[in-house]
Amino acid sequence: MSDSLRLLPLGGLGEIGKNMMVAEYRDRIVVIDAGLMFPTPEMLGIDLVLPDFEYLRGRAKDIEAIVLTHGHEDHVGALPYLLREIGMPKVIYGGLLTVGMVRSKLDEHKLGGAPLTELPAGEVVSAGPFTIELVHLSHSIPDMRGVVLGTDLGKVFFTGDYKFDQTPVDGRPADVARLARLGSEGLLALCGDSTNADRLGVAPSESSVGPALYDAFSACEGRIIVTSFASNIHRVQQVIDAAVRLDRKVALVGRSMRKNFNIASNLSMANAPEGTLIQPREIEDFPDERVVVISTGSQGEPFSALRRMANNDHRDIELHSGDTVVFSATPVPGNERAVNETIDRIYEIGATVITAKDRPIHASGHGSREEIKMMLNLTRPKYVMPVHGDFQRIRLHAELARSVGIPDENIFRGRNGLPLEIGPDGAAFGEEVGGGVIFVDGVELADPNDATLRDRRTISDDGIVIVVATIAAENGEIVADPELIARGTISLGEDPDLLDDLADTVEESLEKAAGSGVRDLDLIQGDLHDAVAGFIHRKLRARPLVVPVVVEV
Ligand SMILES: [Zn+2]
Numbered sequence: 001m002s003d004s005l006r007l008l009p010l011g012g013l014g015e016i017g018k019n020m021m022v023a024e025y026r027d028r029i030v031v032i033d034a035g036l037m038f039p040t041p042e043m044l045g046i047d048l049v050l051p052d053f054e055y056l057r058g059r060a061k062d063i064e065a066i067v068l069t070h071g072h073e074d075h076v077g078a079l080p081y082l083l084r085e086i087g088m089p090k091v092i093y094g095g096l097l098t099v100g101m102v103r104s105k106l107d108e109h110k111l112g113g114a115p116l117t118e119l120p121a122g123e124v125v126s127a128g129p130f131t132i133e134l135v136h137l138s139h140s141i142p143d144m145r146g147v148v149l150g151t152d153l154g155k156v157f158f159t160g161d162y163k164f165d166q167t168p169v170d171g172r173p174a175d176v177a178r179l180a181r182l183g184s185e186g187l188l189a190l191c192g193d194s195t196n197a198d199r200l201g202v203a204p205s206e207s208s209v210g211p212a213l214y215d216a217f218s219a220c221e222g223r224i225i226v227t228s229f230a231s232n233i234h235r236v237q238q239v240i241d242a243a244v245r246l247d248r249k250v251a252l253v254g255r256s257m258r259k260n261f262n263i264a265s266n267l268s269m270a271n272a273p274e275g276t277l278i279q280p281r282e283i284e285d286f287p288d289e290r291v292v293v294i295s296t297g298s299q300g301e302p303f304s305a306l307r308r309m310a311n312n313d314h315r316d317i318e319l320h321s322g323d324t325v326v327f328s329a330t331p332v333p334g335n336e337r338a339v340n341e342t343i344d345r346i347y348e349i350g351a352t353v354i355t356a357k358d359r360p361i362h363a364s365g366h367g368s369r370e371e372i373k374m375m376l377n378l379t380r381p382k383y384v385m386p387v388h389g390d391f392q393r394i395r396l397h398a399e400l401a402r403s404v405g406i407p408d409e410n411i412f413r414g415r416n417g418l419p420l421e422i423g424p425d426g427a428a429f430g431e432e433v434g435g436g437v438i439f440v441d442g443v444e445l446a447d448p449n450d451a452t453l454r455d456r457r458t459i460s461d462d463g464i465v466i467v468v469a470t471i472a473a474e475n476g477e478i479v480a481d482p483e484l485i486a487r488g489t490i491s492l493g494e495d496p497d498l499l500d501d502l503a504d505t506v507e508e509s510l511e512k513a514a515g516s517g518v519r520d521l522d523l524i525q526g527d528l529h530d531a532v533a534g535f536i537h538r539k540l541r542a543r544p545l546v547v548p549v550v551v552e553v
């Protein structure tokens with residue numbers, strides 16, 4: 001179907017994170033979001049996980065625009081890597097705060113010349129065979145925008161992340177009127193957020209969190225340390241407001257907390273009364289009961305400010321009994337363990353912890369089931385492709401679509417790399433293009449099938465054994481006793497008999513090679529590897545990383 005509109009998800013389906021969608025029509029492309037995901041504990045030494053950009057390689061000239069729904073990392077975090085890999089597009093659109101946050105991020109990546117452009121909600125621009133319009137929605141970061149992509153086949157609406165907050169902190173609820181008009185104009189397809197498709201009812205309003213924070217703070221006698229997402233500007237503002245009412249000073253701690261507050265206050269989206277903010281190094285100058293600290297680290301991130309405090313390793317803040325740490329966030333799936341560890345260390349120090357289980361001090365930024373149904377009923381799409389969720393939530397979202405009357409055959413439960421092709425006569429999944437991942441290891445991009453990661457896993461499970469052997473160049477005979485170095489391999493280091501037997505195995509392997517006239521070092525090392533690995537597996541049931549080093553003299 002060459003006349004069809006292709007919607008190709010490169011990330012975000014069957015997982016929580018790295019949201020990215022490629023919309024293609026008449027060989028022209030609009031990319032919606034380019035998010036990242038944080039690695040799971042098995043991805044040893046991997047810093048970030050990105051969508052696989054392969055499909056876009058060599059096609060920078062076909063990209064009419066990149067459109068960003070909002071400034072969260074799972075929507076914009078892969079952008080610097082994408083731009084470096086495929087080159088600069090003509091334009092990158094987003095809301096005002098999104099553009100501000102992304103500009104600062106790209107500057108850090110030395111990509112200062114990116115064509116970031118604020119597109120006000122409701123303004124329609126054309127981009128090749130597409131029109132682009134942003135629709136204001138509410139979420140846990142200001143300036144959240146859904147994306148209406150128009151073609152002569154019809155319009156597709158990408159919700160991005162949303163909830164229907166009737167009393168948002170900035171007084172700007174979702175543009176329900178525009179959503180309803182999309183429905184009455186006849187919407188071709190909807191790609192909607194599935195995050196909370198398992199939660200009953202309606203998400204609590206962000207503005208319900210402020211009074212709960214005030215109540216929690218009122219009961220504290222000592223210092224208060226609040227942690228939340230640095231990008232949740234309205235939450236940070238509500239913490240500041242509660243602190244001011246209780247005559248406490250506020251210190252912002254953690255790089256992203258300070259950076260995002262600065263960006264938001266420069267855009268007049270956040271403010272603190274004169275004299276409220278103090279520097280982290282001034283905290284000790286004020287009595288405990290006069291201080292609120294707002295810190296990064298709500299997800300237990302290893303190098304975050306809160307994690308450092310919990311480990312007694314923060315430059316400016318030493319936690320002590322009498323302090324109360326308030327978690328105004330819940331762990332993103334996958335982060336529960338790191339968060340629990342952080343909480344327990346805080347208790348070990350003697351401080352107290354308040355979480356969203358104790359008091360209503362957090363509200364999700366994603367709509368629950370009734371809100372997902374409301375989005376479907378307002379926009380009344382012909383086709384639905386749930387996105388932004390694991391397979392369970394995508395299924396639940398599909399069931400919600402059916403429950404509001406969308407026929408089964410018009411609901412598409414997709415996965416990364418599988419394009420939905422919508423033509424004048426219908427819609428169907430096309431041919432899979434591969435929706436893998438790219439790892440970021442330090443600053444390098446790496447293939448997940450790379451041997452490095454497998455080696456790291458092997459070493460972490462069973463350790464490493466290095467065998468150094470010296471042979472004569474002319475006949476392959478052993479000229480010195482082989483040297484064995486074992487690290488992290490249970491009992492190999494301590495058992496002299498085992499080490500002797502292993503040395504014998506090494507010698508046998510080398511003698512066999514010499515006897516049969518094998519002189520190729522790679523072959524000799526390969527045989528040596530197999531002999532040593534086989535021996536260790538037979539004796540210890542372990543599979544350490546075996547590194548043979550054969551030196552010719
Ligand atoms: Zn979000």
Ligand SMILES: [Zn+2]
Pocket residue numbers: 019072074075161388
């Ligand atoms: Zn998201």
